[in-house]
Amino acid sequence: MKNEYEANEKPRLELIVRNVSGTACKVGLGPKQAVVTITQASGNKPVWSGADCPTGAGNVFYRLPAQGEAKQSLEWDRKPSAPDQCQTPPAGSAAPDTYVVEVKAPGMPVARTSFVLKQD
Secondary structure, three states, rough: OOEEEEOOOOEEEEEEEEEOOOOOEEEOOOOOOOOEEEEOOOOOOOOEEEOOOOOOOOOOEEOOOOOOOOEEEEEEOOOOOOOOOOOOOOOOOOOEEEEEEEOOOOOOOOEEEEEOOOOO
């Protein structure tokens, strides 16, 4: 993930989960387990959420060895999402601004980062 994206770039996000314990574990990174939301920093309502219209497998589990890690990538097309509007998503595209990405998954601390969508 970069800190800034040009007007023609799609933000690419990468979630990395590390097992810091001395034993193997199972972790879920699919859209039903790890919910990613993108919120405009100047607002309080998510612009996009992976929980709105998940595609593909809803459950994606990884078995992590002791001290191992798993990665999951996501490319955001800058389009908004809304629950129950999967067939006809909201119109528009994300405006130039700072955006906050938040990932919530059961049993893990909430992860946050931010990036900037630049103007032309």
